[in-house]
Amino acid sequence: MLVKTPPFRRVRRAVVALSATAGFLTVPTAAQAADNPFERGPAPTTASIEATRGPFATAQTTVSSVAVRGFGGGTIYYPTSTAEGTFGAVAIAPGYTASQSSISWFGPRLASQGFVIFTIDTNSRYDQPASRGDQLLAALDYLTTSSSVRDRIDRNRLGVMGHSMGGGGSLEAAKDRPSLQAAIPLTPWNTTKTWSTVQTPTLIIGAENDSTASVSSHAEPFYQSLPSTLDKAYLELAGASHFAPNSSNTTIAKYSISWLKRFIDNDLRYEQFLCPAPRGTAISEYRDTCPHSV
Template sequence: MQRSSTGTAMPAGSAAGRRARPRTRSGAGRLGASALAAVLSVLMAVVAMQPAAAQEDYQRGPDPTVESVRAQRGTFATEEISVGPGHGFNGGKIYYPTDTSLGTWGAVAVVPGYTASWDAEGAWMGHWIASFGFVVIGIDTNSPTDWDDARGRQLLAALDYLTRESPVRDRVDAGRLGVMGHSMGGGGAIHAATQRPDLQAAVPFAPASFSQDASNLQVPTMIMGAQDDTVITPGALDQLYATLPAGTPGAYVQLSGGGHGFPVWGNVNVTRLTIPWLKVFIDNDTRYTRFFCPQMADTSGVARYQHKCPYEPAVR
């Protein structure tokens, strides 16, 4: 039996009873649909907010200026620790910001050129780059005559050590990593980026990329050379850059001087471009895109610049 709205008992199968039930279900359905729509609206709004929040969280340091990226030090105090041989490479040094209040840092592994040591060739940039908000691991190679592909494998081993075993592993964001190198080490940076496409940035200096071209690169890559380099000539780098896929963010910077050794001394023309590239693609920091797009903000010391503007950091 079922009761009517007046409290009178009616057979469940009567016409009035049949009419009462559908009205009750229909009202609940309308209420449920409205509530579901409201919930979905809130969820969509929260999801839409996520990328912007994630990008903002990676910003490190004050708003940049042309002068600040040319400085020999950023705003973060740094320390260094030595790494012994093993772990897939021949040891090296780690440079890192001492600040622990901002969470984890992006990181970059760097390898020197053919027959060179890290201390002799690349150590000058360790504290320099770290002071702008990155962890840097500079390595020596298992053999000073290792080829570009071997150097690439050792760069990847260095990143794995840095993020999994090193004393500063808890300071590093394993999802925001890059590679750099000079000459044969620059070819190593290309090899590493080809083998691990989920890296965020690559900066090969005068790369001797004998084992591969750039046709398989998906990692944002800035190739840097010198107009007066007679070892890895501008023509060779023109050909290499031309193989970079159209869909891969890239740039080619030709410095007006410095020869083949332009990255082995405290060259501000190297760091003032390297730091913004790392900031844009490792830190998702769009404050630094203006140094590249729509044109280079500071062209001093630059003979030629090719780019693929605009540069949009990946949303994570």
């Protein structure tokens, strides 16, 4: 499938290509950054992306399962002001036997950084990853066409996340809908190990002590199977268990925000947190394909 590149991305890719020819990679100037119509919020700092709340005030609305088709309802978290324009949107799925309450902390934390976030319930707590992937896409379709916040969303800037089987589902969704701008599988589980057709920039977050979806059997082979030409990264949480994404986690939030901003908003101000590869006591391993394409 041919995916058209937006004009502003083509221009920036040309700039990077010229810079690479000269033997260096330019850092975007303030004037170049201002050319991006999708930037939302002030210039980021380490403190701002580690904070429990970002610069946007948020509200939330509940979506009943009887009001939708294809997934089990959920909760939408969104910025209350549209003074800066519309926002990218992300659907997030829980893991096996879990409900949206297990991932609810992502809602206000990510929405306050300038996204519309939809934490969903699945049709059944026992749905497998392929079904959860379909449900993530159904949730995005509902968000952009029928939800009460659809006018706040740019339907061309969408992403998916998920925990465990929901993480495996986010890979399924990215495979099935190449137009997605970002995917973040969180300690993902899936019997499918090869994702060579995925075209969506993907950050896989694994947990060093995961005994449910061990990184050696799931997160690591998933990352390795993604195309080498893809913008991708693998972050392994030091000493963490499979259930690390089920409670507020600064490391997960920090790099999820950076990934979503970088690829859903094409906000180059967040590249600094991803390239060069981050290091620290909270990270046992990090792999990437830096520098990212523009």
